[in-house]
Amino acid sequence: MDRHRVLFVCAGNICRSPLAEGIFRHLANEAGRADEFEIDSAGTGGWHQGEPPDRRSIAAAAGHGIDISGQRARRVVSADFGRFDLILAMDQDNLKNLRKTAPAEAFGRLHLFNTLALGSNKDIPDPYYGDREDFEAVYTMLLAGCSALLPKAGKLLRGS
Structure with a gap:
């Protein structure tokens, strides 16, 4: 089975996109669908490359039983555009930059x-x-979005 590749993108890859990556991975694991996906996150800017997520993102995720502390920020690279099936920007500015x-x-x-x-x-x-x-409000928004995205991700990706 081919894995569906999903990339979550924000500005610096330390707040929103690492949370989205962690939440989506957690939900896929809970649903027994982890093997279907390759999940990653990146930023449109490289200010924080190599750094862990913001401590407040780590705390928000940990408060819900999700460990994102091992993630490291990276910048979107040109190869990502061919590698990922879905590239999901957290906001309009980052979508424009992509x-x-x-x-x-x-x-x-x-x-x-x-x-x-x-x-x-x-x-x-x-x-x-x-x-x-x-950060807790953003976690809640991302949880709602990732929860809605997971059931339709396979169909979206097969249709693309």
Whole structure:
């Protein structure tokens, strides 16, 4: 069976996208579907390359039984556009940045996370300058989106 490759993208790959990666992986594991997916995250900027997720993202995930502490930030590279079946941006700005660097043949794989997951054009807000409550709110938004995305991921990916 071919694995479906999903990449979650935010700005620096330390807050939202590592949470999305961890949540989606956790849900796939719980559903017995982990073998179906290759799940990763990256940032459109390289400011935090090699760093672990923000301590507040780690704490939000840990509070729900998910360990993302082993993840390391990386920047989106050109090979990602051919490697991943779905590339999900956390907000419109990062989607625009992806479209600036993606080859035309990859445009069909680029989506706003909430549009694909929940049918909404709402951004997942960046909690970086916020507090614990902001990270918890983002966790809740990502959980809702990842929970909606998992059941339809196979169909979406087979159709692409």
